Amino acid sequence: MPAPAQTLPSRTRNFCLAAGLVLSLVAAAVGLGAYGRHSRHGCAPADGGGAVEVVRTGHDAVALWRARGCAGQPLVHAGRFLHFVPPEDADAVLRDLVGRRGAGARYVCDRMAAEADWRGYLFAAVECDVARSIEYVLPQGELRARAEDVGEAVDGDGFLALPTESFPRRATEALRLGDEPALVAVHASWFERGNPAALLEPLAAARVRPTLVTVVLAEDSPDVAPAAREAAAAFATTLASRLARRPAP
């Protein structure tokens, strides 16, 4: 025999509860999205207000980003290399987390930043949550070589996916700045094969200005020639001048 039909109050209760559960899902999604946005911090301006900073090494770049409070930003990096080699004791540093309850985030970041060098300074930037994604801009011709190395194809938009486990990384050959303010790093290795104008024009004309452009002279890197470092320093001066002439948004 069929069960008796639901009474009106119980039907109303069921529909209200169903709607409440769906709304909870929507609220959780919206709330987490807002939490993520709230956790992003553009780099604080320097005392002089300059939007371009020149640093000697990748290690110095990480120190600068931390000092300026850069957090949760997309990082756009122009250069020939990926700079994502973890320090040799990275596993040991993570193992130490268990005994440092409540202070783990600061501890790991301090250790990784202290050990950051030309091979892994972007790895340190990720460990310190300066960047939540990395987009590499490679000089012309290098993207295809990278694609062959990893056995992946460049997609229709010109991007090569290079995820490291769960961290989003991709590479391209054209500097493209989106609607969200990004942290931009220009590595001196770019100037060995890349055209300075390919960076200068998009940066100077960007609709949404980067929160900080860091020019890394790579003085500790054996793969960068002195001439490229000089070109990088000159690029920084030119870019700073172009940006200074343009009114701040």
Place this chain on the structure above:
Amino acid sequence: MSAAGAPRFAARVGAITALALALRLWGLPGQALFADDLGVGVSASNFVERGHLGPTMWHHPHLSDALVYAATALAGTGKLGLVLLSLLFGVAAVPLLAVFTRAVTGEAAAALLAAFLLAIDPVHVDYSRQAVKEGWIPFFVLAGLVLFLRHRRTGALGSLLGAGLLFGAGAACKWTVGFALAVCVGWVVLDALRPAAPERARPDASTTAVRLAALGALPLTVYLLSFAPWFGRGYGLAEFAWLQATLAREQAVHAGFNPYGMLLDSNAWVWFLRPAFYADFAIGAGGPVVLMAVSNPVTWLATLPAMGWVAARAWRERAGGAPLLVALFLAVYLPFVVVSRPVWLHTALGVLPFALAAVAWAAISLAARLPHPRRWLAAYVATATLVAVPLYPLAVGYGLETPGLRELVERVRPPPELEKR
């Protein structure tokens, strides 16, 4: 079951649960930490305090990291603190299997037998003593199912919401739990679409709506919220979708973190056709410790014939618990059979409760047709127990010290070129 029989059933389930606890706890405090135990502790801190995934099992969801972090706050970061939840969930799965099996079969004897077989199962014992979350899956699946079945029987909304929460929490630890949840959702949809019959009422739209919301929106909410520490690194919803796709891609091809794993049984289709094994190694204060999980052939090899018997019954009756049991078994097992990546024995813990429920139900029903059914059942239980006895020291890491078992353990020693990894 009569009201008079309920206390006796509860007492027997309690006794089996006590046995399960004793088997899982014996020799555990002070046992060497395995690399996976330590990795789980590191991953818990890495996720909760930093929002970073990994280093262990970054490709799984991460509520388990938050739960392990909370457990170590209570019980410390030693062996017991790290494995506390596996121990609790492992032991709790035993009475839950009794309640589930009784609800599905209507047979208290089958329920007790299934619970006993799980209590002494070497693979389940092994993974109730390790920090990795494989042993958690039967708990979340069975707890969700028990509450959902209770809701269907009584209409209690609290049970429905509890089921949604537990399924969500389970899926936020490991996606495998989603297979059983999908069966429940399918059942709700089928109920709503089937025309009413004299023996079966058709639920009204409001009942279907609240069931779908509780089994859809609620688990998704739990799942989403479990990633809160990761969102705290600045990520948004589009990146969350990217992350889920990345996890799925890795899940599809994951081949373990150690090449030694490829020398172990890594095909799901062998689970119920021949004895299978998995091994973990650690160096303790007194020398090497080897956890060697070997499936009990008396129960595992009876699974497919028993499930065939349940399937035939489901075909005949088209109602009751048999179709549900078959659907659950197939929904959880088949994805692992068809996937091309390696699937190790511990993954079988997700399907083991349904296998044991079928074995117990078939054993009770078949014995009832024989003269002296109690003797036949006693013989089966005795055989399963006798086979489990030598498998127990292997499962809990005392095989090397046990006469007659050392040679067996030596056979799983990694080859020299892999020993240093």
